Amino acid sequence: MSLSMALSPGLWCISFLAIVVAASLVRWLLLPKPLPRIPYSQASxxxxxxxxxxxxxxxGVRAWMRDLFATHNSPIVQVFMSPFSRPWVLIADYNExxxxxxxxxxxFEKSGMTIANFRGIIPNGFVSMKAADAAFQHNKELVSHLMAPTFLNHVSAPEIYRNFVFLLELWDLKLEQGKGKPFQADRDMYMVALDIIMAVTFDHRSSNTMIMRQTQHLKHWYNHAHAREDASGNKDNYTNDDPDEPFSFxxxxxxxDLAALMYITxxxxxxxxxxxxRLAHWLYLQKPVSRRALQRKRDLIHRNIDASLARLEAHQHDARQDNAAATREPLCALDEIILRGKDLASQRQPQFDPRHDPALEDEVFTYVVGGHDTSATLFNWFVKFMARSPAAQARLRSALLSAHSSSSESCPDPATHAxxxxxxxxxxxxxPYLEAVIAETLRCAHxxxxxxxxxxxDTTVLGCRIPRGTHVFFLANAASTVAPAFGIDEALRTRxxxxxxRKxxxxxxxxxxxxxxxxxLKNMEGGAVDESEGGVVFDPLAGPQLAFGGGPRGxxxxxxxxxxxxxxxxLLVWKFEFLKVGGGLDGLESxxxxxxxxxxxxxRLRRVQA
Structure with a gap:
């Protein structure tokens, strides 16, 4: 007993040291493991x-990532975002x-994290697949014709145009009702982009679009407001005299249906x-409201699949009645996907049922998701750039008027008939100047x-070792695209x-x-641009922009x-002049x-005089 008592302090010491060593080992295992030669935060x-x-x-996450390059004065940095995970590598260089x-x-393949983010709502779409997945190529072929010039020009373009003309009518009304005061535009852009993608996807060509419903609502609201004024004897009681104070509509x-689609998106x-x-998105989608939205989305797509099949069958029936060959005449993206699916099935897989095809359903939803959010955001940035750049706006309008003044065909403005x-x-x-404005909008909007x-x-980037499984992020809002490029030793680059x-x-x-x-822009001879428009051409390779990524997974x-x-x-610049917006509302914060x-x-709008 006495010997045991004598050894107890030693055992306690050994046990304590073992615990300390084990805790230190666990902490070491959990600590980030920086990749060599890539700058990082020592404190992190x-x-x-x-x-x-x-x-x-x-x-914001993106602004924080962007600022890291200036902090470390390097075009390549690493960050530590999760225990037991490799560092993320960030790159701010267009050429790399x-x-x-x-x-x-x-x-390099599309990041598994990006794929996982989409997989929660689009499990069978190609956006949620690796290129090596068995179904990837089939899914890409299912929707590839949607970006063909024939479909874009004959199906997409008319619907884009038609729905945006409705927005011109709405903004004409807001200009009149708001007495020229500024008003919030992002909700209108959100709705018109939604109207466009729903029309292109599902052939929703009714007069009940969101923009048209909003226009009718404002007409009733305005008349009701004036009726109240007449009864009370108070004029303009729904506005104030501050010209910079936005008018609230x-x-x-x-x-x-649309709310469910946007909730999921x-x-x-x-x-x-x-x-x-992955965990955050999964938990979010388990909520009852999320489950109801997902079911409503499925019901909407299935209803439109039935309508598309009926439409295509009716077209074939009419062709048989006329003893004519049934030509492919899709009215919307869903029609085209179904026709394409039947073609692929006849070549490879005889079983194709659009009503029970998970790939078809998810590719349709992918088209809606991708076609709405980015478009609405682009429209928002464009009108901001125009208001902040009056000289560019005037030059663009002059170029448009000059180019279209000799056109033999025109469409009347619904408000002014111009x-x-x-x-x-x-x-x-x-x-050329329109092409330049589009390219610059894409560059600056990022x-x-x-x-x-x-x-x-296992590979290398800029001379730094990149182990297999490392996630690499490329920033379009940083050096070389919207900020001065870093000087990089060319020997560190690949061929x-x-x-x-050089290109x-x-x-x-x-x-x-x-x-x-x-x-x-550049002169046709390749020199600098002069003040005249003559001989000026658009140069898509004038400098870098990464709005759409690139390569097979662009x-x-x-x-x-x-x-x-x-x-x-x-249409916007032809119809309206975008005036400066005051009151601190013209900033570029995102x-x-x-x-x-x-x-x-x-x-803040002013009509362009016809």
């Missing part, structure tokens, strides 16, 4: 939570981003803004400022990155953060977005969402 590397506490003091996304796609809610924000995206350029005329005309890839093999640098120009550091469409809807922007820019949206989006 010494704590288990890594960089996560820093996000609590940041204005282009090389990795376009040429090195066998070394009532807004109608979305229909139940906006659930992606939960994943994108959480350090634990001629508007037709959709086909807008598509066919190539106006609606999706971050794209992500995952290393499939492909050096070739990319694409470099933006001058002075004014790189400003909205300047002229940077995309943005599928790029052509649709560019088409929308072409039509929208033309808010993190699934896209990077402006914090404030107000417009």
């Amino acid at each position: 590397a010494r704590r288990i939570a890594g960089d996560i506490p820093e996000l609590g003091h940041a204005k 981003a282009y090389d990795i996304q376009v040429r090195r796609f066998k070394e 009532p807004t109608i809610p979305l229909t139940e 906006e659930s992606l924000n939960v994943a994108f803004q959480s350090p634990f995206p 001629p508007l350029p037709t959709a086909q005329d807008i598509i066919q005309k190539r106006i 609606i999706v400022p971050i794209t992500a890839r995952e290393a499939l093999v 492909g990155a050096r070739e990319a640098k 694409v120009g470099v933006w001058e550091a002075e004014g790189i953060g400003e909205f300047t469409p002229e940077r995309w 943005c599928f809807g790029r052509r649709l977005a560019e088409l929308e922007l072409r039509i929208v820019v033309t 808010v993190d969402s699934s896209t990077e949206v402006p914090r404030d989006c107000f417009v």
Whole structure:
């Protein structure tokens, strides 16, 4: 007993040391493991939570990531976002981003984190698949024709045009009712983008669009307000005399179907803004309201599949009655997907039932998700840039008037009956300054400022080791695109990155953060742009922009977005002059969402005199 008592202090000491060693080992295992030669925060590397506490003091995840490059004075940095996980590598260099996304796609695949974010709501869409997945190529082929010129010009463009003309009518009404005061524009852009994508996807061509319903609502509201004024004897009791004070218009809610679609789409924000995206998104989708929205989305798509099948069958029946061949005449994206699915089934898989095809359902929803959010955000940024850049706006309007003044066809403005350029005329005309404005809008808006890839093999980037499984993020809102590029030793680049640098120009550091469409123009002889329009051409390789990513996993809807922007820019600038908005509402501050949206989006309009 005495011997045992004598040994007890030693045993306690050994036990204590064992606990300390074990705790230290566990802490070491949990601590971030920096990759060599890539700058990082020393303080973050010494704590288990890594960089996560820093996000609590940041204005947004994307802005925080962007500022890290200036903090470390490096085009490549690493951050620690989760215990037991590899660091994230951030890159702010266009040439490396282009090389990795376009040429090195066998070394880098779409990030598994991005795929997981979408998989919660689109489990069977190609956006939620690796390129090596068995169904990936089939799904891409199912929707590939939606970006073909024939479909874009003959199906998408007329619906974009038709629905945006309705917005012109709404804004004419707001201009009159609001007496020229500024008003909030982002809700209108949100609704018109939704009207467009629903019409293109499902052939929803009724007069009951959200914008038309909003217009009718304002007419009734305005008449009711004036009736109250006449009864009370008080004039203008629904406004005030401050010219910079925005006029507040009532807004109608979305229909139940549209609200369900947007609820599911906006659930992606939960994943994108959480350090634990999969868990956060999964928990969000388990809520009863989420389950009801998902079911309503499925019901909406299935109803439209039935309508599309009936429409296609009726067309075939009419062709048989006339003893004519049944030609492919899709009225919407869903028609085209079903027709394409039948073609693929006849070649490879005889069983194809559109009513019970998970891939078809998810690709339709992917088209809606991708076609709405980015478009609405682009429209919002464009009107802000126009109000802040009166010289560019005037030059654009002059170029449009000059190009379309000789057109033989026109469409009457519903409010003033003045001629508007037709959709086909807008598509066919190539106006250098319009092309430059579109490119500059995409560069400065950086609606999706971050794209992500995952290393499939052990490799290197800018001379730094990138182990397999590392997530690499490319920022479009940082150096080389909207801020001066870092000086990089060319010996650190791959051959492909050096070739990319030779093909694409470099933006001058002075004014790189400003909205300047002229940077995309050059004289036909290749010299600097002079003051005249003669001989000026648009140069798409004048400098870098990463709005749509690149390579096999680049943005599928790029052509649709560019088409929308072409039509929208033309109609808006043709119809309205965008005046400066005061009261601190014209800033370029943004808010993190699934896209990077402006914090404030107000417009002050004046009609362009015909």
